[in-house]
Amino acid sequence: MAKYQKPKTRSKMKTTPTHAAAAEAFLKDGERSHWHDDTLWHVRSKRDVAAQKIPEWENLRNNASQIKDYVLSNLDNLLLQFEKNASENGIEVLWAKDADEHNQHVLRILEENQVKNLVKSKSILTEECGLNHFLEDKGYDVVDTDLGERIIQFNKQVPSHIVMPAIHLKKKEIGDIFHEHLGTEAGADDPAYLTEAARQHLRQKFIQAKAAITGVNFGIAETGGFVVCTNEGNADMGTHLADLHIACMGIEKLIPRAADLGVFLRLLARSATGQSITNYTSHFHRPREGKKMYLILVDNGRTDQLGREDFRNSLKCIRCGACMNTCPIYRRSSGFSYGSTVPGPIGSILSPGMDLKKHSTLPFASTLCGSCTDVCPVKINIHEQLYKWRQVITKEGPSQPSKKWAMRFGGNVMSKPKLFDMMGKMARKSLTISPRGFIYNSFNAWGKHRELPEVPKESFKDWYRKNRKQ
Amino acid sequence: MNSSKEAIIAAIKKNKPGKLPLPEHPKFPYENNLIEQFQASIKLNGGLAKSGEGIDQIQQYLNEKFTSDQQVLSLVDGISGNFEIGKVKDPHELEDIEVAILEGDWGVVENAAIWLPEEKIIHRALPFIAQHLIVLLKVENLLGNMHEVYQKINVADPGYGVFVAGPSKTADIEQSLIIGAHGPRSMVVYLME
Ligand code: SF4
Secondary structure, rough: OOOOOOOOOOOOOOOOOHHHHHHHHEEEEHHHHHHHHHHHHHHHHHHHHHHHHOHHHHHHHHHHHHHHHHHOOOHHHHHHHHHHHHHHOOOOOEEEEHHHHHHHHHHHHHHHHHOOEEEEEEHHHHHHHHHHHHHHHHEEEEOOHHHHHHHHHHHHOOOOOOOOOOOOOHHHHHHHHHOOOOOOOOOOHHHHHHEEEEEEEHHHHHHHEEEEEEOEEEEEEEEEEEEEOOOOOOHHHHHHHEEEEEEEEEHEEEEOOOHHHHHHHHHHHHHHHHHOOOEEEEEEHHHHHHHEEEEEEEEHHHHHHHHHOOOOHHHHHOOOHHHHHOOHHHHOHHHHHHHHOOHHHHHHHHHHHHHOOOOOOHHHHHOOOOOOHOOOOOOHHHHHHHHHHHHHHHHHHOOHHHHHHHHHHHHHHOOOOOHHHHHHHHHHHHHHHHHHHHHOOOOOOHHOOOOOOOOOOOOHHHHHHHHHHH | OOHHHHHHHHHHHHHHOOOOOOOOOOOOOOOOOOOHHHHHHHHOOOOOEEOOOOHHHHHHHHHHHHOOEEEEEEEOOOOOOOOOOOOOOHHHHHHEEEEEEEOEEEEEEOOOOOEEEEHEEEEEOHHHHHHEEEEEEEEHEEOOOEEEHHOOOOOOOOEEEEEEEOOEOOOOOOOOOOEOOOOOHHHHHHOOO
């Protein structure tokens, strides 16, 4: 059985801002951080309502988790089966060991087909690979067509959330961005007006584009096809008008059988936003007559993560974002504070596997309240893995100054009163709402032999302030 | 060229856990009133489903709602439009379609997803590029949940197939729901007896 493999240190930067430092910066704008918190909590609440409507919800989660267990334990054979079937369907399948190879494949395809302008629908994988910048540097016009992604592309930012990329921006700011880039009226911030402006603008881009790039939500081994989910219909507008379609897929996105989609589609949108399904769920099996379809299978650290027994479960992730929406730290510190493509609890497990040094503070950006694990549709033991990363990071030994990183996190919190207050409030809150099971489970040694003291409703500071006034 | 494939497969072989079983497909009973449930589901998705109306009423609705200078494309027998799909070679020619009238294969009441395989839409772009969408669906083709519909369809039969569950929508600006992001600005489903 494969043991824990030490992740590579890839970052060239000498010092990376810690999560705590980045969070502190976000928290300086108190009004914004409250608004961000409320917005995401609202999404989380919608998820609860949707999940509670399905009596078999827990069965679905179990089934999905088991299917993914099977996939991970048989990934080599399933990938080969997928490749064979997809090729027979007329899809050209390419393999990429890392981000660079992925980008080179895309470049070669565009060159071969002499395409200069392309539209792209949302794909976390291409963000991970830095595809946009890579292509733009080479003179390509890459247009993100998901509304949220187009907004942040104009604003020269990366997504702060994997499902709602522009969740950190207020409509006023988006109005300003559109005024600058699309010529909308100055000061106009009505979402319907702004969306209409984007619609007109992007329709032209769809009509002109010669190539469309999409992500993949699910690849089906049995049939050699793949599924893409959107609400806007932007993936379809792009692919059905363009001459070639390039689909980029992480190797873990595979499912064995088409009928497994029944389970995953019931879970995905409900977990993400509380919708019963996205308005479009597109199944691609063959290119249009005379057109081309490519599918790039990307590893980029996934096979390494597969070899880390304690962390391989993170590869079950279907990128619903629920763990972010529920996370008390994410909600208050925003996606940018994580400094990684996938932020939030799941990002804090995946990113250290890609670059331990750069992301060493992320596993500490958690109260370990377990809410992420509770909502995860594929039952990833997220908070346990965060705890395990902490042990790895703290144990790394003198060659790696990781203990210092851990201490730095603590030191940072202590030295920043606002952050300390926030973490304290969250800990008090999460202790009152966490089910006992999370506090008294086997991994949590200090919960084993004792009952928790009653959680104080206010911090000493709050108490002192109130009582001094009297 | 294929060395990456070999490297990836070899890494998986080395790193994967011992084989775990693949679970059976689950089945869950569904007893709710199918028509009402479908109507409730599509409303949440931003669409509308009508029942108890026939072809004549749909034609009347079209005549009232759309003017003769607007392109109306019908792929449903008995409903006439003014746009001939047969002559379309390139989907870009569909750019100005105002309304498309299509027939769905199956409808799923838990989420209002309607299965549209390629042969029912002719051009893959059609359900997306039209400004408005009307879909007819036989009541007898309503199913309870997604598990049931995947037992009925073969996803690999058509080169492309899509579940459409409502109009094009977005909530990317401060979570305000806006209908008509890129595709149809409305979707009306007629549930036909
Ligand atoms: S870890 Fe689970 S909850 Fe988080 S994004 Fe992935 S699937 Fe969703």
